Amino acid sequence: MERLTFDLATTPLRELNTFLHNDAKAGKTSQVTVLNPDGAHNIAVGLDCPIAVDVVGHAGYYAGGMNKSATVTITGSAGTGVGENMMSGKVHVKGFASNGAGASAHGGLLVIEGDAGLRCGISLKGGDIVVGGSVGSFSAFMAQAGRMVICGNAGDALGDSLYEAVLYVKGSVKSLGADAQYEPMSEADIAAVASLLDQAGLDHDPKSFKRIASKRSLYHWNADANQEY
Amino acid sequence: METKPVQFKNLSREESYGYDRKTLDYIRNAAAHGLYEIRGMGAKRKLPNFDDLVFLGASMSRYPLEGYREKCITKTLLGTRFAKKPIELEIPITIAGMSFGALSANVKESLGLAATEMGTSTTTGDGGMTQEERRSSKTLIYQCLPSRYGFNPDDLRKADAIEVVIGQGAKPGGGGMLLGQKVNPRVAKMRTLPEGVDQRSACRHPDWTGPDDLAIKIQELREITDWEKPIYVKVGATRTFNDVKLAVHSGADVVVVDGMQGGTAATQTCFIEHVGIPTLAAVRQAVNALEDLDMKGKVQLIVSGGIRTGADVAKALAMGADAVAIGQGVLVALGCNGETYFQNGAHHEAIADYNALGTAPGFCHHCHTGKCPVGITTQDAILEQRLSPAVGAKHLKNYLKTLNMELTTIARACGKQNVHHLEPEDLVALTIEAAAMAGVPLAGTNWIPGRGF
Numbered sequence: 001m002e003r004l005t006f007d008l009a010t011t012p013l014r015e016l017n018t019f020l021h022n023d024a025k026a027g028k029t030s031q032v033t034v035l036n037p038d039g040a041h042n043i044a045v046g047l048d049c050p051i052a053v054d055v056v057g058h059a060g061y062y063a064g065g066m067n068k069s070a071t072v073t074i075t076g077s078a079g080t081g082v083g084e085n086m087m088s089g090k091v092h093v094k095g096f097a098s099n100g101a102g103a104s105a106h107g108g109l110l111v112i113e114g115d116a117g118l119r120c121g122i123s124l125k126g127g128d129i130v131v132g133g134s135v136g137s138f139s140a141f142m143a144q145a146g147r148m149v150i151c152g153n154a155g156d157a158l159g160d161s162l163y164e165a166v167l168y169v170k171g172s173v174k175s176l177g178a179d180a181q182y183e184p185m186s187e188a189d190i191a192a193v194a195s196l197l198d199q200a201g202l203d204h205d206p207k208s209f210k211r212i213a214s215k216r217s218l219y220h221w222n223a224d225a226n227q228e229y
Numbered sequence: 230m231e232t233k234p235v236q237f238k239n240l241s242r243e244e245s246y247g248y249d250r251k252t253l254d255y256i257r258n259a260a261a262h263g264l265y266e267i268r269g270m271g272a273k274r275k276l277p278n279f280d281d282l283v284f285l286g287a288s289m290s291r292y293p294l295e296g297y298r299e300k301c302i303t304k305t306l307l308g309t310r311f312a313k314k315p316i317e318l319e320i321p322i323t324i325a326g327m328s329f330g331a332l333s334a335n336v337k338e339s340l341g342l343a344a345t346e347m348g349t350s351t352t353t354g355d356g357g358m359t360q361e362e363r364r365s366s367k368t369l370i371y372q373c374l375p376s377r378y379g380f381n382p383d384d385l386r387k388a389d390a391i392e393v394v395i396g397q398g399a400k401p402g403g404g405g406m407l408l409g410q411k412v413n414p415r416v417a418k419m420r421t422l423p424e425g426v427d428q429r430s431a432c433r434h435p436d437w438t439g440p441d442d443l444a445i446k447i448q449e450l451r452e453i454t455d456w457e458k459p460i461y462v463k464v465g466a467t468r469t470f471n472d473v474k475l476a477v478h479s480g481a482d483v484v485v486v487d488g489m490q491g492g493t494a495a496t497q498t499c500f501i502e503h504v505g506i507p508t509l510a511a512v513r514q515a516v517n518a519l520e521d522l523d524m525k526g527k528v529q530l531i532v533s534g535g536i537r538t539g540a541d542v543a544k545a546l547a548m549g550a551d552a553v554a555i556g557q558g559v560l561v562a563l564g565c566n567g568e569t570y571f572q573n574g575a576h577h578e579a580i581a582d583y584n585a586l587g588t589a590p591g592f593c594h595h596c597h598t599g600k601c602p603v604g605i606t607t608q609d610a611i612l613e614q615r616l617s618p619a620v621g622a623k624h625l626k627n628y629l630k631t632l633n634m635e636l637t638t639i640a641r642a643c644g645k646q647n648v649h650h651l652e653p654e655d656l657v658a659l660t661i662e663a664a665a666m667a668g669v670p671l672a673g674t675n676w677i678p679g680r681g682f
Contacts, residue, residue: 017452041445046382046453062436062449066382081436081446087381103435104377106421122435123377125421142431144421164423220409221264221427 269596308459319348539635
């Protein structure tokens with residue numbers, strides 16, 4: 001099928017997104033190239049079909065936001081909230097990502113080859129995130145489900161108030177957040193990391209990662225709540 | 230403003246004002262449990278409110294309309310600024326956002342059925358959209374909350390409008406709570422949480438941090454829905470003048486301002502009673518902000534937080550609101566705090582269930598426990614059957630109908646053919662506090678405190 005090209009230097013963003021929501025979903029094409037994104041916000045948001053969108057350059061906020069089924073590749077860096085609330089499919093950032101990457105993603109795979117900023121994977125709800133570089137502070141804050149693989153280092157308060165999401169870190173962790181703890185890597189963990197690295201196209205030894213998960217001590221309001229003297 | 234009746238026969242039985250029995254009870258509870266009180270409903274303390282205002286009905290200087298015969302329009306348009314498909318309602322009284330989780334699925338369905346019959350809207354809540362409420366609601370507003378529990382693009386596309394919730398009147402600056410008793414398997418699955426955890430919602434959105442970011446976030450929601458749906462921004466009332474201006478700057482079609490009397494299903498009592506400003510003060514600030522920006526009528530204002538009666542609705546509209554949203558009043562119409570519930574064609578006593586919670590009808594604020602004696606704020610398989618969608622819808626429809634009749638009665642008495650023509654000049658205040666907050670004169674004077682003599 002023909003590859004269509006949208007040049008954002010001459011075409012309004014709304015035209016691109018409307019095409020992706022309607023014509024692309026109706027099967028008009030399966031491959032779209034976006035030229036001159038020039039940091040525009042909200043590129044390829046709310047996609048709902050298995051289309052491949054290649055963004056050639058840097059994207060602004062929320063690139064690939066709320067993605068379902070599509071594969072959005074950004075050959076450049078991405079602004080705040082890349083792949084936020086993704087349901088399925090894949091968002092792949094070849095460069096760096098800013099704050100809140102993959103925030104509240106319910107599914108799908110977010111790959112960031114470079115570093116990610118603050119709060120990467122915040123409120124994660126089932127999606128997978130693989131970061132080739134390091135992540136900033138408060139990453140995986142209140143992450144509920146899903147997995148994060150961090151090939152570099154992590155900043156302060158990693159996994160603060162974690163629920164059931166699981167984090168794997170290769171490098172150093174500046175500090176763990178409240179209720180996060182290191183746990184031993186099982187065979188299943190090693191296999192999971194290997195599979196995610198493979199899907200991300202990154203080459204690391206899965207055995208060199210540490211596992212971080214919730215202590216579950218914040219699951220109930222106050223263990224002493226019903227004390228009586 | 231408040232004077233407590235201190236009744237004692239002799240000085241040896243004088244109750245302390247500062248350390249009254251309520252305060253003693255509070256301190257003893259704190260000492261026994263080491264935990265703050267969490268409860269439902271809104272602020273209980275006495276606050277300046279709409280009861281402190283009265284209308285100047287028509288007389289010699291104004292001409293009234295015939296109470297029952299002459300037409301009085303209640304149609305209400307929301308979201309006319311950017312959205313291709315604004316919301317058109319038959320009445321300016323909407324149902325406030327309350328979550329499935331806080332409320333049972335039956336209740337959510339009741340709200341939808343009644344709202345649809347009355348031509349108004351319902352709103353989802355933390356935890357996402359249920360099929361029951363989408364099916365039963367002709368016009369459904371989909372909330373985008375900090376937690377993003379259950380938030381997904383499919384439901385976003387199914388919604389008629391989107392409400393970005395920044396805060397709530399009962400707890401501006403705080404996130405929601407849902408205690409473990411209410412996190413049953415269905416609620417847990419919708420929110421991607423382990424069953425039975427005491428759920429703490431985030432108080433900040435995960436992917437934006439300030440009004441400039443919010444402008445981009447709103448643009449994202451518009452792009453995803455192809456600029457069709459109105460976008461509301463809901464704020465808890467605090468620095469309302471500035472917050473409303475920033476909401477408009479961020480691109481809101483509609484601003485929702487929720488005062489401190491607004492309810493909650495579970496929040497710390499200290500938060501409910503001590504954070505936020507009364508609805509009366511918030512409405513004036515919100516309207517001033519819109520007028521300051523020349524956006525009155527372009528960006529619509531919905532007011533909530535302690536709207537109970539048709540008179541409250543009329544006063545909010547006269548002060549400049551385009552519509553109101555009601556939460557607690559709606560629950561009371563469904564039977565909240567009632568002595569009985571109606572099941573299988575008969576009324577049944579619920580007193581024993583209130584007693585088991587340590588309370589009684591008329592005082593209950595135990596929404597957080599999930600043990601609602603009348604089956605409203607519960608996820609319990611047996612308790613939730615105490616309110617059927619059809620019975621709840623009938624009561625709620627009657628309540629909304631009554632409010633609307635009261636609203637039009639007042640509007641006609643003030644000589645208005647359209648409830649949206651009610652204006653601040655139709656109002657005066659009974660107390661200095663209310664006059665200052667609402668920005669209307671003290672009755673019988675031209676004096677608005679703070680605006681000179």
